[in-house]
Amino acid sequence: MAILNVVYYGDPRLEKVSEPVGEVTQETRRFVKDMFETMYFTNGVGLSAPQVGVNERIIIVDCSGGSDRDQQVALINPVVVSSTGEQKGTEGCLSFPGLFADVTRPNVVKVKAVDLEGKEIELEGEGLLARALHHEIDHLDGILFIQRMKKADREAIVKKMKKQKFEKSAKDKVLV
Numbered sequence: 001m002a003i004l005n006v007v008y009y010g011d012p013r014l015e016k017v018s019e020p021v022g023e024v025t026q027e028t029r030r031f032v033k034d035m036f037e038t039m040y041f042t043n044g045v046g047l048s049a050p051q052v053g054v055n056e057r058i059i060i061v062d063c064s065g066g067s068d069r070d071q072q073v074a075l076i077n078p079v080v081v082s083s084t085g086e087q088k089g090t091e092g093c094l095s096f097p098g099l100f101a102d103v104t105r106p107n108v109v110k111v112k113a114v115d116l117e118g119k120e121i122e123l124e125g126e127g128l129l130a131r132a133l134h135h136e137i138d139h140l141d142g143i144l145f146i147q148r149m150k151k152a153d154r155e156a157i158v159k160k161m162k163k164q165k166f167e168k169s170a171k172d173k174v175l176v
C-alpha cells in the first residue's frame with residue numbers, strides 16, 4: 001500500500017471531466033486501497049481519484065474517518081440519480097488545505113454506481129454522507145467546492161490561494 005500525492009488547486013487535473021472506468025480489475029482495487037490509505041493519512045472523510053492526479057471516475061468516502069470500517073464506501077462510475085432537501089455547512093477540501101467555507105448541498109442523495117466486484121449498486125446518503133458523496137462526484141466532473149460557494153466567499157478564497165503555497169492539510173476539520 002502507498003500514500004498517494006494529493007494534488008492542489010491550480011493543477012489542471014482537478015478541473016477536467018474524468019473518464020469512466022471500463023472494467024473493475026485487481027489494479028482498480030489496489031488503487032482504491034491506496035486512496036483509503038491516503039484519505040486516512042490526510043484526515044479526510046472523502047477522496048476522489050482526480051485529487052491524486054488520476055482522471056478516472058472513482059471516489060471513496062468514510063464518514064467515520066477510519067474508526068468504523070463498515071462506513072467505507074468505494075464507488076466506481078458513480079452517478080447522482082436523485083437529490084432532495086438542502087443542507088448548509090462548513091466544508092473543506094483536501095485539494096484546498098486550510099480553507100473552509102459554507103457550502104449548500106442536497107440533504108439526501110441517491111447514487112448509482114459499480115462496486116469493487118463490478119456489481120451495480122445503489123446507495124442513499126443523508127447529512128454528512130450526502131455532502132461527501134455530492135462533493136466527491138462533483139470532483140469527477142471537474143467541479144470544485146469553490147464553485148458551490150457564495151461569490152464573495154469564492155473571491156476571498158481565490159485571492160488567498162494565490163498568495164499561499166500548500167504543503168500541509170488541516171488536521172481537525174471535515175475534509176472531503
Ligand SMILES: [Zn+2]
Nearest residue numbers: 093094095176
Ligand atoms: Zn474535495
